[in-house]
Amino acid sequence: MEEKDSKKTKSDDLVNQDKDLNHDELLSIKSYKSFYDFSDFQTIYKFSFHDTFSSRIYDLDRLLEKDKMREKDGFPRKIKLGKLVKPSKDGKDKTIIIPTVSEEKFYHWDAPQGGGEGKSTGGIGGEDEGEVIGEEPIRPSEQGEGQGAGQGDAAEHGMGADAYDIGKILTEQFELPNIKEKGKKTSLTKFSYELTDKNKGHGQLLDKKATLKRVVKTNLSLGRIDAKKKIDTSKMLLTPSDRVYRILSKEKDYESQAVVFFVRDYSGSMQGKPTEAVVTQHIYINSWLIYQYKRQVKSRFIVHDQQAIEVPDFYTYYNKNVAGGTEVSSAYELVNKIIEEESLARDYNIYIFHGTDGDDWDQKGTKTIENIQKMISHTNRIGITVAENTYTQRNNSVVEKYIKESKLLEKHPEIIHFDSFKAVDADESRIIQSIKLLIS
Amino acid sequence: MQLVDQHTKKIMEGCKERALDAGLSFDKESLEYIVTNSDMVELSPKHMIPTLYDYWLHDIQVLRGKGEYEYYPHNPYETVINTRPAISFYNDNNPDWLNVMIFYHVLAHIDFFQNNKFYEKTWDYDFKEKALTEKRIIDKLRSKKGRWVDYVLEFARGIDNLVGYYQNLSESENNDLFNLPSKVDFYFNTFLQDIKKVGMNKFLEEVERYNSTEANNGRSKEDLFFENVLILNPEFDELFMKRNKGEVKKVSSDLMQYLMNESKFLNKKENEWMKVIIDIVRDTSLYFSPQIRTKTMNEGWASYWHEKLFMNDDRINGHEISFAKVNAKVTSLSRVGLNPYAIGWRLFMFIEESQDKGKYTYEFDKLSEIDKRKDFDKSINNGRDFIFHVRENYNDLTFFNSFLDQDFVDKYKLMVVGQRINQQKMVKEYYVKSRKAEDYKQMLINSLYHPPFIKIKNISDTLYLEHVFEGKELYRDYIQNTLIGIEYLWGSKVQLETHEVDMEKMRADEQANRNSKPTFRKVLYSVHNKKVTKQVLN
Known part of the structure; x- marks a missing residue:
């Protein structure tokens, strides 16, 4: 990975940071070329504005800005997040989120017919009137449509690229808060100028040790040093290219990063709406963090029923289903174990997001609370979402009850946030509202 | 490219x-x-x-x-x-x-x-060039008016399905279909029947007189005919003029044109540029109208x-x-669903064959026995010419309405597929709802593009839009923003009268396990200062 190699040479930097170059830097590189390295084709063509039908297509930034302006002008916003599901034969449906708009007009549409009767359409076949020619389950099957909001094989790389944009939309569109800098653990990449790079021939500061080494090396190869005799430095030749200078260069500091644990209940009772609400929320949160931390986020995925396991990627995370019972504590225990074993607390901002339907076989949640207390000591945020099943009484799930009784929410309002809603009511705006609550 | x-x-x-x-x-x-x-x-x-x-x-x-x-x-x-x-x-x-x-x-x-013929209005110019000019106009406006250009574009596009496409088409000069001079139309349909309330004999006399009038001395048939009319009915000309004026206001369903003509806001000097944009959007919509139809x-x-x-x-x-x-992929009929390539292609072939055999005749219509209908063949063999006639003079609606019959439905085993929920099995069932040509035709016609018909009235500066109810409600999620846009272009309060399914009643019925048909009720949306409210009318 790039970030491990923080001591890079200037030229690498130039290649990788092309976009960050300011005007002066641009000029200085260009001046390394000779006159004859330029041609009309390369320069004019490269910088000219192609006025084709597609050249005016705005990037997302400007479109979002435009949308923001609407509110100031007193009109409702237009850009929404649309989910696109790609069904596939093996049931591993893929979902991506893309910005969408609808152009509102007066359209006719077929209102619900009542009595469960749907819209009529055409068809062919030899059956008699009244005969059933096919049926389709109303509820999605275990692995079917609607369950997974997963990203497919593109789990890590594919997600990264999209997620950044989605995070940006979320932050700007829905005004999710930006992360505040907190002491040393600020996450943003910073640049500093240090005399780190070496350059032969000229530069700001002579690196004496390095220069001496080079001089010795050159003279050795020239045969001017006889190892057996006493070295007479005054006899040594000094070529200009042996002088090694330190030069000022831009360094990228990856001060610290964030680790996010996404924890999801995948027990039997989660099927359907609760899972959809939780995974959608987690996809959004992940995107938001990726944007906030400029991609310097490590995501870890944990699913649990009575036992918790870590899964390698988003895809598995979203699509895994079992029919087991539920023990929330198992998941929290695993999170704590990982944090301790890898001493993550020292180097990272840690976020933990947990989604469940609020069911727990441990009615009192003693072990769970214990683990939460442990987590509080080394994390930036714990966000717990309860997406209640239809049969659960509102605000009365097991998890909600024992968390409220523990008074942890009052004791650590900075760290632990909690939200619950009915899974069936979880549309985009409710999910976003919930995210705001969890991360604010 | x-x-x-x-x-x-x-x-x-x-x-x-x-x-x-x-x-x-x-x-x-x-x-x-x-x-x-x-x-x-x-x-x-x-x-x-x-x-x-x-x-x-x-x-x-x-x-x-x-x-x-x-x-x-x-x-x-x-x-x-x-x-x-x-x-x-x-x-x-x-x-x-x-x-x-x-x-x-x-x-x-x-x-x-x-x-x-439905493309007639697109024949006289090159849309691509016109669009380029309009694109430049909009770009130029944008450099002066900034984002407000985009708002006007948005609001104009919000009503660009409410253009008088057929109205526009009927004004066409070289269109034989609509070439009845409106003065003659008015004289016979309205003046004689509604205003004068003449009897059948007198009416037929006048028709005969009109038909027998000949153009003479460089004067047209019409001029000569109405000369006589005016001698007997001096008030005719005035009535005709009045009627023409009143008609535009009363019948107009072209909301875009109406706003450009009547909106006080748009007709302020500083807002005139907005009309340029609305006009562009309207023209673009009219240009695409025949394609979708x-x-x-x-x-x-x-x-x-x-x-x-x-x-x-x-x-x-x-x-x-x-x-x-x-070819098979493109033109195969789907087991469930509609494919325009498949239906259109088969219907053209069917029409050609029917015409070849002389089936579009009274003689064939009279036949009711299946075998006789099947074997009917007069070998007229001008089917090819006939489908050229069809491609010239029909649109989707008249195409289906005129030619889709039981023989066609039977030949290709077509059927109307319905959907219903089976509560016991928790599945959605697709079933054969009907094999009757009438039902199939109606289903096709229901699926055709049909923008709402909206009557426009101006009641003391409130723009009152009456959506003529045709059995379907408007898509509710879109009503609010569309109205806000119209209010912006109109410059003051706007109301929309429409029908909606009474959801509460339907839910109550469903819970009580009554098998209910949706009932519609009249509602009135009002928008004032970008706030949209709704009330139920009786």
């Missing part, structure tokens, strides 16, 4: 010759471009018109399209736009035989664009000809099997 190479162009010119020989008619010039799939994604929000004005919502659609494309890669085979010369777009990796098939398809589309016919016609012409093209012998594969 680049022109096709000479090799391909040569093949295409060969196609043109063969198509013209077969009786199609179209301009000799055409332009063919090779485009990438990503070009296609970028062009599709602009309806494939590269010169259409820029609009930021299109850009979002492009971004969305690109996202979709990553997950649903697809190769559009062709698409053609109704410009002069007609422009069509192709993939760069089509084999020659496929290009031949596609080009015949495209030529039939061009023939349709240039001969179907002839979708099935156009695709059916193109499928009919690509099959006929391809099979007779000597240059591509040996590719029949590959062709059959592609």
Whole structure:
């Protein structure tokens, strides 16, 4: 990975940071070329504005800005997040989120017919009137449509690229808060100028040790040093290219990063709406963090029923289903174990997001609370979402009850946030509202 | 985007010759471009018109399209736009035989664009050039008025389905279908019958007198006829003038035109530029109106000809099997669902065959025995001419309404498929709802493009829109923003009267397990200062 190699040479930097170059830097590189390295084709063509039908297509930034302006002008916003599901034969449906708009007009549409009767359409076949020619389950099957909001094989790389944009939309569109800098653990990449790079021939500061080494090396190869005799430095030749200078260069500091644990209940009772609400929320949160931390986020995925396991990627995370019972504590225990074993607390901002339907076989949640207390000591945020099943009484799930009784929410309002809603009511705006609550 | 190479162009010119020989008619010039799939994604929000004005919502659609494309890669085979010369777009990796098939398809589309009467208003100019001019106008306005240009664009586009397409078409001068002079129309339909309330005899006398009047001495038949009318009815001219004025206000359903004419806000000097934009949007909408109203016919016609012409093209012998594969994919009837290529193609073939056998006659209509109807054959054999007549004078609605009969439905085993929930099995069932031609026709007609018909009134500065109820409600989620846009363009309060399904009653019925039909109730939306409210009317 790039970030491990923080001591890079200037030229690498130039290649990788092309976009960050300011005007002066641009000029200085260009001046390394000779006159004859330029041609009309390369320069004019490269910088000219192609006025084709597609050249005016705005990037997302400007479109979002435009949308923001609407509110100031007193009109409702237009850009929404649309989910696109790609069904596939093996049931591993893929979902991506893309910005969408609808152009509102007066359209006719077929209102619900009542009595469960749907819209009529055409068809062919030899059956008699009244005969059933096919049926389709109303509820999605275990692995079917609607369950997974997963990203497919593109789990890590594919997600990264999209997620950044989605995070940006979320932050700007829905005004999710930006992360505040907190002491040393600020996450943003910073640049500093240090005399780190070496350059032969000229530069700001002579690196004496390095220069001496080079001089010795050159003279050795020239045969001017006889190892057996006493070295007479005054006899040594000094070529200009042996002088090694330190030069000022831009360094990228990856001060610290964030680790996010996404924890999801995948027990039997989660099927359907609760899972959809939780995974959608987690996809959004992940995107938001990726944007906030400029991609310097490590995501870890944990699913649990009575036992918790870590899964390698988003895809598995979203699509895994079992029919087991539920023990929330198992998941929290695993999170704590990982944090301790890898001493993550020292180097990272840690976020933990947990989604469940609020069911727990441990009615009192003693072990769970214990683990939460442990987590509080080394994390930036714990966000717990309860997406209640239809049969659960509102605000009365097991998890909600024992968390409220523990008074942890009052004791650590900075760290632990909690939200619950009915899974069936979880549309985009409710999910976003919930995210705001969890991360604010 | 680049022109096709000479090799391909040569093949295409060969196609043109063969198509013209077969009786199609179209301009000799055409332009063919090779485009990438990503070009296609970028062009599709602009309806494939590269010169259409820029609009930021299109850009979002492009971004969305690109996202979709990553997950649903697809190769559009062709698409053609109704410009002069007609422009069509192709993939760069089509084999020659496929290009031949596609080009015949495209030529039939061009023939349709240039001969179907519903396109008449698009014949006199090149939309691509007009669009380019308009794009520049909008760009220029944008540099002065900034984002307000986009608001006006948005609000204008919000009502661009409320244009008087047929009204506009009937004003056409060289259209025989609508060529009844309105003065004559008014005299016979309104003046004699409603105002004078003359008896049948007198009415027929007048018709006879009109028919027997001959143009004379350089004066038209009409002038001479009305000279006489005026002697007997001096008030006629005044009534006629009044009626014409009143009519525009009363019957107009062209909200865009109405706003441009009547909105005090738009007619303020500093807001006149907005009308330029509204006019552009309205023109664009009118330009696309015939296409959306002839979708099935156009695709059916193109499928009919690509099959006929391809099979007779000597240059591509040996590719029949590959062709059959592609053709079958395009034109197969789906088990459930509607495919305009499939229905249109079969209906054209059916019409041709029926006409060949002389079935569009009273003699055939009288027959009720299945066998006799089946074997009926007068060998008139002018079916080909007849389908040319159909492609010239019909649109999707009249096409279905006139030619879709029980024989057609039976021949292709067509049926109306219904959906219902089976509570016991927790499944959605698809079942054969009907095999009657009448039901099938009605189902097709219900699925055709049909924008709401909205009557416009101005009641003391409140714009009162009455949505004429035709059994369907308006899509509720869109009402609010559309109204806000109309209010902006009108400059003061706007109300919309419409019908909606009474959801509460329906839910209550469902819970009480009563099998209910949806009941509609009249509601009134009002928008004032961007706040939208709704009340139930009795």
